[in-house]
Amino acid sequence: MTDGRLDLKYSVDSIKLGHTYRQELGDLDELCQSIRTIGLLHPIVISPDGLLISGRRRLEAVKRLRWRQVPVWIATHISDRLRTVMAVQHENTIRKDLTxxxxxxxxxxxxxxxAEEAARRQASTRFGSREHGAVDSTAPQDARVQAARAITGRDSHGMLEQVLELKRLVDSDxxxxxxxxxxxxxxAELNADGKVHGRYLAITTAKASHELEDVATDPAAPExxxxxxxxxxxxxxxxxxxxxxxREARRATRKVRMSAQGWSDIEPSTRDALAARRLATLITQHYGWWDTVSPQAVAEHLTDEQWNMLTAFHxxxxxxxxxxxxxxxxxDRRDGDMPAAS
Known part of the structure; x- marks a missing residue:
């Protein structure tokens, strides 16, 4: 919210209107009356070069009132590409150009x-009339829905959030x-053919299954x-x-996490004893492994990565x-120093 500045006297004629999903502005009479009575509570949001980002109804209302200047919030951190997309006049052009x-x-x-604008509105409403504040803005709407319609011309926020989630997974350590x-x-495939949902389901299911396998085979995890x-x-x-x-994979991972967290309130000494017993079980399961493979075979066939892991283990x-x-x-020394029971 700090990447911007307020200009209380911005020229109305300097605000440029690009593509907007909102073609029907509704009845502006009540909004005009509110602005005429108490002023504009929530500044219009524009880019540094005057492109309208948010506040179409407010802009049309002040034009009706023949205002020559209007308070604006200038979003200084808007990217060049977003500015270009918002400036496009025809929705079909946007849909064709964007992957x-x-x-x-x-x-x-x-x-x-x-979301930043919504937070500014909420903050300013604390100091003004709640009724007028509601009039002096568009109807409350999820920022996700607004953004999706502005970019794609429809409420596609579910699909766009899925793409973002896949990007976050790629970037995750x-x-x-x-x-x-x-x-x-x-x-890469969805970017070429536009088919998102099926691939999103497959990847998120694979991720959840991997998490479940990790827990199922982890000797240190609670039984x-x-x-x-x-x-x-x-x-x-x-x-x-x-x-x-x-859906079931998401439910399963939540269930397993809750099952593991249920052990967090166990006394530390009890947890230590359980961890020691799990180690003993692990050693028992793999005891005698050195008789199943020759040192010469290990030296000859392990990759550098596997060899480094073996030496680190040693x-x-x-x-x-x-x-x-x-x-x-x-x-043993402590036990030897203890007096014998009478």
Whole structure:
């Protein structure tokens, strides 16, 4: 909200009107009367070069009142591309020129501008009449809907939010490389053919399944969470319908997180004991692995990445065991110093 400035005396004739989804302005008589009585409570929003971003009804009202100057909020951080799109006079031109990725990026930028304006309106209404404040603005509307209609000519915010979510997944540091590659491929394909929803469902289901698999195979996870994750994975594997699978995957990940969080209030000493037992279980499961493969085969066939992981495992295990041996010896000494029970 700080990337802008207020101009109380901006020339009405200098405000340029580009494409706007809002062709029907409705009855302006009440708005004109409100502005005539108490003034314009919420400044019109424009770009630095005077292009109207938000406030079409307010602009038409002050023109009816023959105002020569009007308060405006100049959004100084608007991108050149968004400014160009907003200046286009014909909606069909916008739809033809924008790819889904570009439309989503511009939608996100414009949504932020609309949200900032809504916050300014809310702040100013605290100091004015609530009734007049409602008249001196367009009807309340979700910033997502406004932005989507301004960019695509229709309420496509659901599709645009899905594209943005896929972009966020690609940029996330927590994504496994195989899933990042799949998501990048999905973005490239949807950008070419415009088909978003099916690919979004597939990627989000794959992401949720990956999270469930991580928990199901994590020895450090609480046993109830691991069991729940495995059960949910088996449930998802039996679902063929993409939308149902995506919905169930989201539900499953929430359920598993809640199951894991249920252990957060356990006494620390109890958690430590459980963690130690999980380690013992893991060692038991893999005990004797050194008899199943020869050192020569490991040296010959491991990739550099795998070799580095093995050597890191060796170093960390050695350090861990030294500390554990010292701790065990300290416990033995403590127990030896304790007086015998009478």
């Amino acid at each position: 889904p990725l570009e439309a989503a990026e511009l939608y996100a930028e414009l949504k932020s501008l609309y 927590d994504m496994p490389e195989w899933l990042r590659t799949q998501t990048e491929q999905a973005l 109830p969470a691991r069991h729940t994750a495995q059960t949910e994975l088996e449930h998802l594997a039996a679902i063929d319908h993409p939308a149902t699978a995506a 170093e960390a295990s050695t350090t861990f065991m030294r500390a554990a041996i010292d701790a065990r010896a300290a416990l």
